[in-house]
Amino acid sequence: xxxxxxxxETLMAFADGELDEATSLRVEAAxxxxxxxxxxxxxxLDTRLAVASAVKPLIDEPVPExxxxxxxxxxxxxxxxxxxxxxKNVLAFxxxxxxxxxxxxxWLLPIAASILAVITxxxxxxxxxxxxxxxxxxxxxxxxxxxxxxxxxxxxxxxxQTLHIVATFTDGRGELCREYDxxxxxxxxxxVACRANGAWVTRLALTSPRTEGYVPASSQDMVDAYxxxxxxxxxxxxxxxxxxxxxxx
Amino acid sequence: xxxVPQRLVAFLPNLRRFAISLCHSxxxxxxxxxxxxxxxxxxxxxxxxxxxxxxxxxxILRNLWIDHLRRARTAGPQDELEKAENVSVPSGEAAAHxxxxxxxxxxxxxKLPDEQREVLVLVCVEELSYRDAADVLSIPIGTVMSRxxxxxxxxxELTGISLGxxxxxxxxxxxx
Numbered sequence: 001x002x003x004x005x006x007x008x009e010t011l012m013a014f015a016d017g018e019l020d021e022a023t024s025l026r027v028e029a030a031x032x033x034x035x036x037x038x039x040x041x042x043x044x045l046d047t048r049l050a051v052a053s054a055v056k057p058l059i060d061e062p063v064p065e066x067x068x069x070x071x072x073x074x075x076x077x078x079x080x081x082x083x084x085x086x087x088k089n090v091l092a093f094x095x096x097x098x099x100x101x102x103x104x105x106x107w108l109l110p111i112a113a114s115i116l117a118v119i120t121x122x123x124x125x126x127x128x129x130x131x132x133x134x135x136x137x138x139x140x141x142x143x144x145x146x147x148x149x150x151x152x153x154x155x156x157x158x159x160x161q162t163l164h165i166v167a168t169f170t171d172g173r174g175e176l177c178r179e180y181d182x183x184x185x186x187x188x189x190x191x192v193a194c195r196a197n198g199a200w201v202t203r204l205a206l207t208s209p210r211t212e213g214y215v216p217a218s219s220q221d222m223v224d225a226y227x228x229x230x231x232x233x234x235x236x237x238x239x240x241x242x243x244x245x246x247x248x249x
Numbered sequence: 250x251x252x253v254p255q256r257l258v259a260f261l262p263n264l265r266r267f268a269i270s271l272c273h274s275x276x277x278x279x280x281x282x283x284x285x286x287x288x289x290x291x292x293x294x295x296x297x298x299x300x301x302x303x304x305x306x307x308x309i310l311r312n313l314w315i316d317h318l319r320r321a322r323t324a325g326p327q328d329e330l331e332k333a334e335n336v337s338v339p340s341g342e343a344a345a346h347x348x349x350x351x352x353x354x355x356x357x358x359x360k361l362p363d364e365q366r367e368v369l370v371l372v373c374v375e376e377l378s379y380r381d382a383a384d385v386l387s388i389p390i391g392t393v394m395s396r397x398x399x400x401x402x403x404x405x406e407l408t409g410i411s412l413g414x415x416x417x418x419x420x421x422x423x424x425x
Contacts (some may be wrong), residue, residue, distance in 0.1 A: 008398040047401040051373040058266040067279045071286045077256040078290045237396040
């Protein structure tokens, strides 16, 4: 009598229900009279069962609250950001991240999540003032300065407000962005604005009380964390900044 | 139709189970799960709604794990092995009821090469098809099958599940 030989992969596929019908019928027929084949098949059936019984119960283990909370928060904020901006993704990290960014992001996660809330929070503010608005002399002066002045420069916008441009860089999407401080007597607003459709659009604005002329560390941490989330590149050198600003105008 | 973020929360227990079976450490697993969720939200647009959400998530998490391993390797010897726990044994009260056999299987699983263990878990625990497992692992389906077959024969050998002999209950010998 001819004994058909089935290799391990075929037997395994039979055990896993992945074998086509015609071959399955042949295996079944052979199993009737081939005990060695049945024993080989048993290995695949038994191991599947054994692994399933050993590992499956892990799913009943409660998810640690800290993990569940932090995922829920990220989820909620992603949803909120979607609603607020009408975009699919505010936290876009296109392209490949550098190893350093990935590592930084691990501990930055909680901060980044809270920043999303801030960004979402200023949504109304941003919408109200994004783009050039004739008649608003402060914005006109501010945008003109952002278009032309190099980083490090100070511009008196009004009697009470001074603009200090910190840096120019491109984000992960290739948009040209600038970080600047608006200094008033009692407070300081650190802003990240990016050039989109011919206007400077505020992405992040953090206002904090002025303490001896310095931005409080926590505020700077948030700015740094935000810059990481938008994949901000290195600050442009003077020459590169000049040509980038000229191009953007 | 639920969005990716909405599905994530419900999927956490599955994702965590897969992460634990990959890395043997609950602590590491939780970090991985968190990173994978975050990555998934960012990459939500790349999820095709007519494909399996679980396979997509497993793939993201597994890629993060591979990245982690690569980093750990270049960073020199790490203490990960020391941190490894006997994870598959349910903790707490359930542990008391965990059967010796399951512990044996768990121990054997941890002895398997990573590439064999991951395919084993995807197919036998998460019940992915060979095709879906191939997608998760970015390898041809033929490789999934040969790896999976080898993994199961190794596991059978390690645990004393009858190998090529006639099956008879109660005669689970040691490693042949």
